[in-house]
Amino acid sequence: MGMGLASITLVAVGGAIGGMARVGVxxxxxxxxxxxxxxxxLAVNLLGALALGWLAATLTTDSVAPTGGPWLMLAVGLLGGFTTVSSFSLQTLGLWESGQGGKAxxxxxxxxxxxxxxxAVGAWLGGGL
Structure with a gap:
C-alpha cells in the first residue's frame, strides 16, 4: 500500500489517538x-512493545510482514504516537546531568x-513464537 491520502490519514488518526493515550498513561x-x-x-514504551509484538504476530501471514490499513493505523500510527524514544532519551540525559547516573x-x-x-511476550500471545 503506497502512502496515498488514505494511508496518511490512517497514520495520522492512529498517531493522534496514540499521542493522547501516551499523555494519559x-x-x-x-x-x-x-x-x-x-x-x-517506561510504561508506554513497554506497553507499546508488548502491543507491537502481538500485532506483528497477529497480522503476519505466511512469514510476510504485515502491511496495509490495520498495520498503518495501529502499528505505525497508534503505537508510533504512543511510544517515545525522544522522551526516553531526554529523561535519561536529564537523570545523568543531574548526577543520577545510576538511575540513568x-x-x-x-x-x-x-x-x-x-x-517477545506480545508475539507469543499473538501466536507468533
Whole structure:
C-alpha cells in the first residue's frame, strides 16, 4: 500500500489517538509512582512493545510482514504516537546531568531489556513464537 491520502490519514488518526493515550498513561504513572524516575515513559514504551509484538504476530501471514490499513493505523500510527524514544532519551540525559547516573543507567537497561521481553511476550500471545 503506497502512502496515498488514505494511508496518511490512517497514520495520522492512529498517531493522534496514540499521542493522547501516551499523555494519559504518563500522567497516571507519575501520579501513582512519583516523578523521581520516568515511570510513565517506561510504561508506554513497554506497553507499546508488548502491543507491537502481538500485532506483528497477529497480522503476519505466511512469514510476510504485515502491511496495509490495520498495520498503518495501529502499528505505525497508534503505537508510533504512543511510544517515545525522544522522551526516553531526554529523561535519561536529564537523570545523568543531574548526577543520577545510576538511575540513568537503570532506565537504559530496563527500557531496552524489558522492551525486547515485552515484544517477545506480545508475539507469543499473538501466536507468533
Amino acid at each position: 504518563s500522567q497516571l504513572a507519575a501520579r501513582w509512582l512519583g516523578s523521581a524516575f520516568p515511570w510513565g515513559t 543507567l537503570a532506565n537504559i537497561i530496563t527500557t531496552v531489556t524489558l522492551g525486547v521481553v515485552a515484544l
